[in-house]
Amino acid sequence: MGTLNLHTDITKRKEVEEALRNFEIARKKEIHHRIKNNLQVISSLLDLQAEKFRNRKIINESEVLEAFRESQDRVKSMALIHEELYKGEELDKLNFSLYIKELADALFVTYKIGNADVSLNMDLEENILLDMDTAIPLGIIVNELVSNSLKYAFPDRENGEIQIKFHKNGENGSIIEKK
Numbered sequence: 001m002g003t004l005n006l007h008t009d010i011t012k013r014k015e016v017e018e019a020l021r022n023f024e025i026a027r028k029k030e031i032h033h034r035i036k037n038n039l040q041v042i043s044s045l046l047d048l049q050a051e052k053f054r055n056r057k058i059i060n061e062s063e064v065l066e067a068f069r070e071s072q073d074r075v076k077s078m079a080l081i082h083e084e085l086y087k088g089e090e091l092d093k094l095n096f097s098l099y100i101k102e103l104a105d106a107l108f109v110t111y112k113i114g115n116a117d118v119s120l121n122m123d124l125e126e127n128i129l130l131d132m133d134t135a136i137p138l139g140i141i142v143n144e145l146v147s148n149s150l151k152y153a154f155p156d157r158e159n160g161e162i163q164i165k166f167h168k169n170g171e172n173g174s175i176i177e178k179k
Helices: 011-051 061-087 096-114 132-152
Strands: 093-095 117-124 129-131 159-166
Touching: 011 061, 061 093, 061 096, 061 132, 093 096, 096 117, 096 132, 096 159, 129 132, 132 159
Parallel strands: 117 159
Antiparallel strands: 093 129
16 A cells, blocks of 8 residues: 655746736737727717718708717717726726716816706716627617717706616616626
8 A cells, every 4th residue: 555646836837827818808908909090080980970070051950960979979979988998907807987977077178058957966886897789789779869869858958967877777786797
């Protein structure tokens, strides 16, 4: 009878695994950064194209320029998602509460020019993380709701309020259930 002890040093393997994890994180951050930059270029190109129509009397300026502005807002809302993912610690999930706040603030700056006293009231539960498949379409919906509210909800009034509430819902307290 005897015993056999076998020891293997796995230090190098663990170091390689950690290096691969770090590389993957850096790669995903770079992808989000590049997507954000490309979307910002698209937004700038839309702005340049809209500039061609600003001084033409033949074209119904409000419709053409409004179409360009709406397209820019949609592109900016997607770029903001990728910017938040780039800045955040979670590369596959977005802190949607923070995103809503930044998106709504940006839209208020864009549209508030004609709305003297329209206020924004947000009730957002903190740290609600959404995956990309949920965050992008939901971000576009929030973009449409806020921008349409700013454009059309207060035509004959000098003041008003837009409320945004976002909280977890459901038995398990999550918004996303993957099956």
